[in-house]
Amino acid sequence: MAKIKKAKKPFYKRVWVWVLGVIIVAAIASGGEEDTATESTATEEKAVTEKADTKTEATKEEEPKVEAVTEEPAQEEPVQEEPAKPEVSLSQQNAISKAEDYLAFTAFSHSGLIEQLTFDGFSKEEATFAVDNITVDWKEQAVKKGQAYLDMTSFSRSGLIEQLTFDGFSNEEATHAVDTLGL
Template sequence: MNADNVTTAKAWYARWWVWALAVLLAIGIGSALSGTGTADDGADTAVDYQVDEEGNRAEKKEDAVPAATPEPTAEPSAEETESVQAAEPTVEATTPAPAPAAPAPTPEPALSVSQDSAIRSAESYLSFTNFSRSGLISQLEYEGYSNADAQFAVDSLNVDWLEQAAGSAESYLSFTAFSRSGLIGQLEYEGFSTEQATHGVDTVSVDWYEQAALSAQSYLDFMGFSRQGLIDQLVYEGFSLDQATHGVNQVGL
């Protein structure tokens, strides 16, 4: 075959009708896309789109109401907690304390022979006469007991010294006359306190006018006195002037 008469075949994309067909298809596709875009624009007024992480579009409906999420309960602050705890009364469980054990009785110390003897001597003296505390201690010391044993013996006894003072006052008045102040002074001399002596004298029933007359007679029994001298002597002994004058009158001066 002659080479001049052979027609070389053209590639498909070099033919004119291919390009014409491509143009028509492009126009048709563009028109279709344009119409679709208009419809989509109208739809976009009601529907929104969101693009996910992979680039796909998904409808996002504006009218959709998300499910209500319960609000978390607020935890009370430390100040509020302390305030509530302070307002609430605190009830503490109390356990009764055990009762203290009773102390064991202290055994009484054994008395020495001299202490026991001094106690018996003190009791003997108080059984027949009256003493002050210091007078009884002195009496025991006079009997030969030590001061420690004498004090121990007297203090171990249950003695009412006020009663002893009253008994001693009555004893003195039974054999001699006294003024009130003279008798108080005599009891103090015997070792009673002023309170004890005063109580003892005021306890006994005494007529001090009668005591003044007895005292005036006693003075006249062993020596002579003038009327005024005897009155002065009685006043010196503690009688009042009225009591002393009464006593002198009773003896005839």
């Protein structure tokens, strides 16, 4: 059986254009709904605030005035500052966003996703940062990728494991995938 290897990059060139189109259409479609929801929420919040202000003014008139009692300020415990998170550059944010977009569309291995992001023009460091800073179940990705291959053509157990490891999945991830898929 011939391995599917070399057609990888041209496929992803077409895929990323399609993914971007889907994202743009989804953003345009959901843009109007968010504005309407925000406006109605703002109107409701304003009405509730006005009602609360009216009640507060009414109760102020009814309540007797009480003189404030001054107490000595309690000693505050020193607050330990949390270490600052490293700042994420715009390019790193874009790489993370692109990685999440790809994973929403198709399955990738850890190394395969880094390779795809570098192919898209991100530096190796930016791509690695992005892939290391998103939450991904790589075994689940292997199962999805294996299922995609099985949807296209037939594979033997060892053939699918070999294809998945070629795509960058570990032997453990590839074996998990074929076990889950019933091969």
